[in-house]
Amino acid sequence: MMQLRTLNENIEKHYGRPDLGTLILAALSKAVKDLDNLTAEDLAPIDEFHIRGRQATMELAHILDLNADMHILDIGCGIGGPSRLIAHEFGYRVTGIDLTDEYCRAASMIAERLGISHLVSYRQSDALSLPFADGIFDVVWAQHAAMNIPDKAPLYREAHRLLKRGGALAIYDVLSGPGGLIILPVPWASSSETNFTSSPEEMRNLLERSVSK
Numbered sequence: 376m377m378q379l380r381t382l383n384e385n386i387e388k389h390y391g392r393p394d395l396g397t398l399i400l401a402a403l404s405k406a407v408k409d410l411d412n413l414t415a416e417d418l419a420p421i422d423e424f425h426i427r428g429r430q431a432t433m434e435l436a437h438i439l440d441l442n443a444d445m446h447i448l449d450i451g452c453g454i455g456g457p458s459r460l461i462a463h464e465f466g467y468r469v470t471g472i473d474l475t476d477e478y479c480r481a482a483s484m485i486a487e488r489l490g491i492s493h494l495v496s497y498r499q500s501d502a503l504s505l506p507f508a509d510g511i512f513d514v515v516w517a518q519h520a521a522m523n524i525p526d527k528a529p530l531y532r533e534a535h536r537l538l539k540r541g542g543a544l545a546i547y548d549v550l551s552g553p554g555g556l557i558i559l560p561v562p563w564a565s566s567s568e569t570n571f572t573s574s575p576e577e578m579r580n581l582l583e584r585s586v587s588k
């Protein structure tokens with residue numbers, strides 16, 4: 376199996392762009408009339424890194440039937456599009472973590488600019504070992520993140536550890552089907568070095584094992 380350090384470097388190489396937050400805000404200042412009145416909507420075309428973008432995020436949020444007192448952990452939060460959307464639409468409090476440091480920095484800059492830092496916060500962390508106490512989140516949420524993670528057992532164990540009793544794990548992933556090997560590149564992987572889709576059976580087994588101890 377690939378060394379964890381090499382893997383994490385490959386992920387950061389695939390996603391990272393120096394000074395991304397500044398680049399995004401500079402591009403937005405040209406595209407929208409008034410940066411001081413920026414809305415989550417203005418960022419919609421660029422900030423959801425998963426298939427079907429905002430529509431998929433809204434569907435996931437509706438399935439969960441949450442209430443505004445809940446605290447959500449978004450694993451592999453990217454530049455924070457999904458967390459900003461659900462915070463903005465429903466008032467949820469979301470903590471996002473991502474391996475790509477530049478994404479966390481950009482997400483924090485954008486949240487500050489939108490004036491929603493009281494609802495969303497971001498922290499660079501590896502999903503396989505998260506810096507939070509047991510049982511503190513109502514929902515652990517992960518969209519298109521596990522596809523970058525070869526060893527998913529610790530990912531789901533961490534999710535289970537961090538959930539309150541009766542909490543929900545919300546996953547939206549691409550899984551491998553019977554059609555053979557995936558044709559690369561795809562948005563989450565330029566090469567096989569960062570692509571680790573699992574089959575539905577593998578995923579079900581891993582999830583069952585993560586709660587069986």
Ligand SMILES: C[S@@+](CC[C@H](N)C(=O)[O-])C[C@H]1O[C@@H](n2cnc3c(N)ncnc32)[C@H](O)[C@@H]1O
Pocket residue numbers: 386390422423424425450451452453454455456457472473474475478500501502503517518519520523524562563
């Ligand atoms: C396809 S993007 C999805 C981003 C976001 N969930 C969204 O839907 O907009 C996958 C994200 O997972 C992050 N990621 C990959 N491996 C990770 C790990 N081990 N721990 C935390 N984040 C990870 C990447 O840095 C990237 O931001």
